[in-house]
Amino acid sequence: MNSPQKQQLLNKEEFQKQLRQKQQKAAIDKQQALIKQKMAQIQAAQAAQAPVVAKKPSKAKWYFLALLALVAALLPYPKIITYEKLGVVAESIYIPSRFGSKAFLLDTNAEVQVDGQNRWLYLCNTLQGQRHCNRYDIVDTQGFFAAVGKYLEQ
Template identity: 35%
Template structure:
């Protein structure tokens, strides 16, 4: 008959203790100096990345502020004629574009000194225009509120 196979333990208690009790190799002074230099270099790289990100964020913020200042903002104009009061969203012209009212296709001319709004068809002079008295001007947020309440 066949002889039974004897099982052997590969890791005995004694071998495990030997491995744990062996001292770790001390890194050489050159290796520790290299590790310190590598850590400093990584810190510098991280600081440079943060500085670049901060510059980009600041540039974008400055660009948004400049755009906000330059672009004309919509306004709500309250005007009347024959005791009939009306509100409209007015968008001032930008460079070569003419000012528009969102609820009319007529040309809008505002006389700031006399507080008068003229609605004219294109190509007509001021004498043939409809004349309204400007009562009040409201800001950009009022224009947004009026726009979304009507649409």
């Protein structure tokens, strides 16, 4: 005799209980499979009946890019100015004036005036009510990306 038959003969109530549990589990699994199949059919039918909506491309991305371009056009572009006086050479990030703001160097509190034709840089300080200006020769100017690189390097 094999073991299930021995168990059936020895403990009939326990065997019947286990048999019922197996049958109930099989019935539940069968019901769940049917439910899943019907749900899949319903979802497929709904997807087939649903109208196809064409999504319009968002204009927000273009508005943001236009705003960014406008801000970039209006902001002053920094540049690096290398200037010299009496053999002493210095290099500073210069931000020109735009819309009434004053031009300035990032590393000084002095007023800045640049004469582009003669390549001169004037740095003026007001001490005790008197204005003192120093003229420097502009040796070299570098553009926006060099200024950003120098600023990030500091």
